Amino acid sequence: MDVGHGDDWVGPLSAERDGVLTRWIGLVGKVLRSRLSEAELARELGDLYTALLGGLREGGTDLDSESFGELRALLAELSGTRARQGFTPRETAITVFALKGAVAPVFEERDAAYHEYTRFSDFIDELGLFTFETYAQARDAVIVEQSDQLLELSTPVIKLWDGVLAVPLVGTLDSARTQVVMEKLLEALVETGSRHAIIDITGVPAVDTQVAQHLLKTVMAGQLMGADCIISGIRPQIAQTVVSLGIEFGDIITKATLAEALALALRRDGFQLRRTNTAGGR
Amino acid sequence: MSAARWAGGPAGGEVTVEQTERHPITTEADVVRVRQVVRGLAVTAKMSLVDQTKVVTAASELARNTLVYGGGGSMTVDIVHSGRRRGLRAVFVDSGPGIPDLDLALTDGWTSGSGLGLGLSGSRRLVDDFAIESSPGAGTTVRVVKWSR
Ligand SMILES: Nc1ncnc2c1ncn2[C@@H]1O[C@H](COP(=O)(O)OP(=O)(O)OP(=O)(O)O)[C@@H](O)[C@H]1O
Ligand SMILES: [Mg+2]
Numbered sequence: 001m002d003v004g005h006g007d008d009w010v011g012p013l014s015a016e017r018d019g020v021l022t023r024w025i026g027l028v029g030k031v032l033r034s035r036l037s038e039a040e041l042a043r044e045l046g047d048l049y050t051a052l053l054g055g056l057r058e059g060g061t062d063l064d065s066e067s068f069g070e071l072r073a074l075l076a077e078l079s080g081t082r083a084r085q086g087f088t089p090r091e092t093a094i095t096v097f098a099l100k101g102a103v104a105p106v107f108e109e110r111d112a113a114y115h116e117y118t119r120f121s122d123f124i125d126e127l128g129l130f131t132f133e134t135y136a137q138a139r140d141a142v143i144v145e146q147s148d149q150l151l152e153l154s155t156p157v158i159k160l161w162d163g164v165l166a167v168p169l170v171g172t173l174d175s176a177r178t179q180v181v182m183e184k185l186l187e188a189l190v191e192t193g194s195r196h197a198i199i200d201i202t203g204v205p206a207v208d209t210q211v212a213q214h215l216l217k218t219v220m221a222g223q224l225m226g227a228d229c230i231i232s233g234i235r236p237q238i239a240q241t242v243v244s245l246g247i248e249f250g251d252i253i254t255k256a257t258l259a260e261a262l263a264l265a266l267r268r269d270g271f272q273l274r275r276t277n278t279a280g281g282r
Numbered sequence: 283m284s285a286a287r288w289a290g291g292p293a294g295g296e297v298t299v300e301q302t303e304r305h306p307i308t309t310e311a312d313v314v315r316v317r318q319v320v321r322g323l324a325v326t327a328k329m330s331l332v333d334q335t336k337v338v339t340a341a342s343e344l345a346r347n348t349l350v351y352g353g354g355g356s357m358t359v360d361i362v363h364s365g366r367r368r369g370l371r372a373v374f375v376d377s378g379p380g381i382p383d384l385d386l387a388l389t390d391g392w393t394s395g396s397g398l399g400l401g402l403s404g405s406r407r408l409v410d411d412f413a414i415e416s417s418p419g420a421g422t423t424v425r426v427v428k429w430s431r
Contacts, residue, residue, distance in 0.1 A: 057326050174314075205321075208401075209398045210342075210397075210406065213397070236332070237331045239335070239337075241335045241339050241408065244336060244407045244408050246404050247398065272329035277424045
């Protein structure tokens with residue numbers, strides 16, 4: 001949006017640079033003081049002010065125009081940093097909107113027509129909206145990053161015993177997660193040369209046909225790698241539901257608990273579990 | 283809260299409805315939310331853990347069919363009363379291509395895609411009342427009720 005000619009503001013705004021900046025830093029500092037040092041803030045706002053004057057000097061107040069390229073880049077950087085550091089949208093927008101208060105005295109001194117200040121104010125609103133938009137984009141990117149990390153985090157492959165791996169699944173098992181689980185399990189099977197894989201679904205709230213299909217695929221892939229696969233943690237309500245639904249796990253071995261699955265894997269490897277000391281018993 | 287009556291309780295008696303909610307089903311995330319909403323209402327209706335899991339699983343199946351085959355739609359869900367019993371009713375509606383052969387679609391193991399073909403037939407077994415209406419070009423409506431025991 002083009003709200004007027006910028007060149008008539010440039011003179012007074014550059015002449016009173018120091019005063020405007022001091023007021024601006026003061027206003028923003030009031031809100032952000034605890035989170036940003038004064039020196040940092042002074043540098044940030046100083047750079048923004050220089051870019052703003054540079055753009056206005058080239059004429060026009062169209063934020064999309066080439067003359068404001070530098071300003072846009074700085075605003076985008078600022079809002080991106082703020083989003084990543086966990087500043088709120090309000091704390092981020094205040095940086096820009098506080099400029100209105102900081103320049104108001106300049107217009108008052110010049111006895112400028114009210115409409116001139118309004119035009120400048122509209123221009124600041126444009127800057128604020130732009131900042132807000134890039135802030136939102138950066139926040140979305142952060143959220144996507146975090147959920148990717150969560151995806152990785154929530155699917156650890158655990159070595160329970162020499163040759164026995166376990167993947168405890170927690171939460172919703174969608175296609176993306178199944179893919180991650182399957183890849184991590186297969187990698188770990190190769191890396192450790194394990195012969196047993198236990199997929200534990202104690203933390204999966206419901207097993208529908210999609211989850212079942214994903215489980216079956218994962219087990220099949222494990223078997224193709226030469227590993228014995230056991231599904232454990234099938235709680236009674238899940239077992240009843242799976243049966244009513246009509247899902248058949250075929251010859252896949254299932255166990256109620258992870259402990260039972262581990263005991264089975266060890267037995268198959270020729271281990272015997274025996275208590276040797278009765279004093280510790282109950 | 284809206285209240286309505288319809289005949290069709292467990293013993294064919296009168297049914298009162300409360301707490302109607304409508305949820306869109308247009309993304310995979312909506313399917314997850316449908317499960318959570320239905321779980322919450324099943325708890326409110328004081329269902330056993332087994333019945334909660336059954337009705338949540340049925341809702342998950344029907345919501346995914348609405349999304350995948352119906353091209354999106356919605357679920358309207360409410361708590362129903364009949365005499366002293368409480369239950370959960372969920373209606374899944376889409377205006378997709380419809381199902382040309384209902385008997386075939388309700389056959390265990392039949393799928394037009396790459397599923398297990400157990401979603402429709404399986405959810406019918408998971409609930410107490412199951413009604414489906416569909417005609418080619420006019421979309422599909424599936425209504426299920428689960429009564430708490
Ligand atoms: N809402 C719908 N609109 C159109 N077609 C549907 C709809 N719901 C089901 N169908 C058809 O009925 C078939 C059977 O559905 P069903 O849910 O039983 O199996 P599926 O979805 O193919 O596999 P899954 O076992 O994963 O659910 C589907 O393959 C599809 O062709
Ligand atoms: Mg289905």
